[in-house]
Amino acid sequence: MHSERNHQEATVPTLYYRPGACALAPHILLHWVGVEHVAKRAERNDHELLAINPSGAVPAFRTADGHGLTQAAAIMQHIARRAGREDLLGADDPTAQDEVAVWLSFFTGDFHPSFWPYFAPRMYISGSVEEQYPAVKRAGIKLVQSGLAKIDAHLAGRETFVGGSKTVVDAYSVPMLRWAKNIDGVDFTAYANAARLYETIISDPGVVAAMKHQGIEP
Ligand SMILES: N[C@@H](CCC(=O)N[C@@H](CS)C(=O)NCC(=O)O)C(=O)O
Known part of the structure; x- marks a missing residue:
């Protein structure tokens, strides 16, 4: 089972999104792999988002080991691999x-x-x-x-x-x-x-x- 939280927590990966944007794709994937995660709505000036992606574009992702990732394709491959879901x-x-x-x-x-x-x-x-x-x-x-x-x-x-x-x-x-x-x-x-x-x-x-x-x- 997984849970989805609305607050930041160390070691829990965080996805930054805006409603309906392409970040919906890694958000769906997080549910498919069943990993605990935070999905945080982030406007373009959100400081946590800007620390990962200075352009303010979503998706941005803070991994479980704390590094920032941009680009939906890279984020999705990371999520699938890290969850051991090569089938995806x-x-x-x-x-x-x-x-x-x-x-x-x-x-x-x-x-x-x-x-x-x-x-x-x-x-x-x-x-x-x-x-x-x-x-x-x-x-x-x-x-x-x-x-x-x-x-x-x-x-x-x-x-x-x-x-x-x-x-x-x-x-x-x-x-x-x-x-x-x-x-x-x-x-x-x-x-x-x-x-x-x-x-x-x-x-x-x-x-x-x-x-x-x-x-x-x-
Ligand atoms: N190549 C990027 C494109 C990201 C992108 O264009 N995101 C849009 C939302 S779908 C965005 O945040 N654009 C900047 C903005 O809305 O200010 C990716 O695949 O992640």
Whole structure:
């Protein structure tokens, strides 16, 4: 059994998150591996978060032995390995391990950034040119649709991203598919395989617990 605390404690690993951000993925993983942990909501100026990640981005993670980690992919690999849960990284199958690496890289390196033009169009325009925001957002939506098409094709006939059981990739897919489902301009139901996986995984006890802790709905 594990427990989730809201206060800092030495040797208990701490995940810093903002509700609904990509830190939801390692938060789900902490529940899947069943390790005692603190999940702390941290705004950009939180001094504990800034001590690990001066940019204020989440996720950030304070490990059980006290060092700070950034980058969701690194944090998730650390959590799975430290818990002895190699099964969540492809077990001892080299092909599955490669596929986990490919999909984790795709999600963190390609798909996650494709949302930024939609969420923060001002990042892509110099000066304050608000009338251009809709065009930038449309460009972002196209990127999201392209990524979703790739995800959807891969998931045809599959219940998980890699092999026959869940891996860290499935955890990471939760915040990404949630974003895709909830933004205007994307018909998420058109991606039937992705929608099916999302509808199934949102009932997973670890997903339910992490979302509840963060105060968010699917
Ligand atoms: N490459 C980083 C991306 C982290 C990231 O972009 N996090 C977002 C939330 S999903 C963030 O905190 N952005 C900065 C901000 O909101 O101020 C990772 O995979 O961890």
